[in-house]
Amino acid sequence: DAGVTQSPTHLIKTRGQQVTLRCSPKSGHDTVSWYQQALGQGPQFIFQYYEEEERQRGNFPDRFSGHQFPNYSSELNVNALLLGDSALYLCASSLPRQPYEQYFGPGTRLTVT
Amino acid sequence: LAKTTQPISMDSYEGQEVNITCSHNNIATNDYITWYQQFPSQGPRFIIQGYKTKVTNEVASLFIPADRKSSTLSLPRVSLSDTAVYYCLVAPWRLQAQLWSRNQAGTALIFGKGTTLSVSS
Numbered sequence: 001d002a003g004v005t006q007s008p009t010h011l012i013k014t015r016g017q018q019v020t021l022r023c024s025p026k027s028g029h030d031t032v033s034w035y036q037q038a039l040g041q042g043p044q045f046i047f048q049y050y051e052e053e054e055r056q057r058g059n060f061p062d063r064f065s066g067h068q069f070p071n072y073s074s075e076l077n078v079n080a081l082l083l084g085d086s087a088l089y090l091c092a093s094s095l096p097r098q099p100y101e102q103y104f105g106p107g108t109r110l111t112v113t
Numbered sequence: 114l115a116k117t118t119q120p121i122s123m124d125s126y127e128g129q130e131v132n133i134t135c136s137h138n139n140i141a142t143n144d145y146i147t148w149y150q151q152f153p154s155q156g157p158r159f160i161i162q163g164y165k166t167k168v169t170n171e172v173a174s175l176f177i178p179a180d181r182k183s184s185t186l187s188l189p190r191v192s193l194s195d196t197a198v199y200y201c202l203v204a205p206w207r208l209q210a211q212l213w214s215r216n217q218a219g220t221a222l223i224f225g226k227g228t229t230l231s232v233s234s
Binding site: 031040041042044045048056058088090091092094101102104105106107 | 145147154155156157158159162198200202204220221222223224225226227
């Protein structure tokens with residue numbers, strides 16, 4: 001049983017560019033959440049998707065957007081990249097009856113230069 | 114959401130029992146306490162969750178006193194591989210389907226800075 005997978009593993013972008021990160025949830029999970037983790041900090045919640053809709057959003061600007069597909073996979077898009085967007089981006093999936101037992105992927109390390 | 118306070122760091126030796134205490138003075142009646150573990154360059158991993166008294170699984174035990182204003186994660190006989198950051202989270206227990214049918218907030222995990230546990234030989 002595959003766990004949560006994310007791609008790519010690492011990414012280097014330039015300020016002002018746009019990036020798309022991808023996530024496939026754990027088999028059987030239908031809810032996907034995205035988190036940003038800066039070095040030395042705990043993960044910060046970006047948004048959560050269920051039934052292809054954004055259900056909850058954290059304190060992130062509109063430059064951060066996402067999408068969930070019918071197969072429950074998800075994308076995170078970040079426009080107009082800033083140096084401060086450099087971080088580890090984590091995807092987590094969960095089941096409706098166990099919402100706080102979230103399974104995290106290995107993350108995508110984004111570096112903005 | 115209830116604010117949590119936990120030590121920034123702890124040191125231990127292999128074979129010892131480690132207890133990490135988390136303070137959550139303003140915990141609400143329907144709040145549950147959840148602990149996650151994170152190794153370097155990996156995503157967090159769910160360890161244990163509880164509401165009151167004691168919960169035990171194959172990884173850890175969670176002790177919650179009657180007033181629920183604090184909780185203690187207990188790791189028996191730690192090894193070098195237990196070196197990680199441990200996060201205490203408090204959140205209201207809601208089933209997601211119930212939340213969204215009522216247009217209420219979802220089930221985001223709110224992480225603090227966690228406790229960095231270093232285990233030495």
